[in-house]
Amino acid sequence: MIDFAEARQMMVEGQVRTYDVTDLRVLAAMLEVPREHFLPEDKRALAYADRDLPVTNAGRTPRYLLKPAVLARLIQGAEVVETARVLDVGCATGYSSAVLGKLAGSVVALEQDPHLAALAKEKLAAVGAANVTVIVGPLVAGAPAQAPFDVILLNGTTEIVPRDLCRQLNEGGRLACVFGRAPGRAMIYRAASGHVTGQPVFDAAAPLLPGFAKPAEFVF
Helix, strand or coil: CCCHHHHHHHHHHHHHHHHCCCCHHHHHHHHHCCHHHHCCHHHHHHCCCCCCEECCCCCCCCCEECCHHHHHHHHHHHCCCCCCEEEEECCCCCHHHHHHHHHCCEEEEEECCHHHHHHHHHHHHHCCCCCEEEEECCHHHCCCCCCCEEEEEEEEEECCCCHHHHCCEEEEEEEEEEECCCCCEEEEEEEECCEEEEEEEEECCCCECCCCCCCCCCCC
């Protein structure tokens, strides 16, 4: 039988710390949240593997929990303080939202798949994430009714600059995502004086989020 607590400790020490994650609050949150709880039963043995893990069945749009080290470093780059209002885009079954909930004042967990959103509500309630609210809607639209946010996290890759989401940031707010594929770059976008600027922070790869694909180009 797997000792998940020991596996979680090994994940933090062997994957997350060694990926330049030094924020003690982020490390503590990764240690506290049981990743296995947010996976289907047949995937729980892989909960602390160094990989993106699928949470959907065959025949549905594939969705994943991000690789732990990439998630942790994105969150670190977003500088989530205790009073922050956070939007978690593509929360899937809620793992990233639970981690963010340990760091922020409040979290809006956005999911467009109603089945995943229902699972997220159930699983977040079970771990006592009382400051996380799950809503259902198109990921690319964000949550304008709940905006503005201090931090927005995209749980996956975008091939387009997420300008609509950036408009939902507070002054000084940060949006963290993986931009582009082969190769991809983790980006932190910052809102200041009505403008948003992006800065690459590390090389990264992540599954493409629905709605964030680059439009097809016409060839004449």
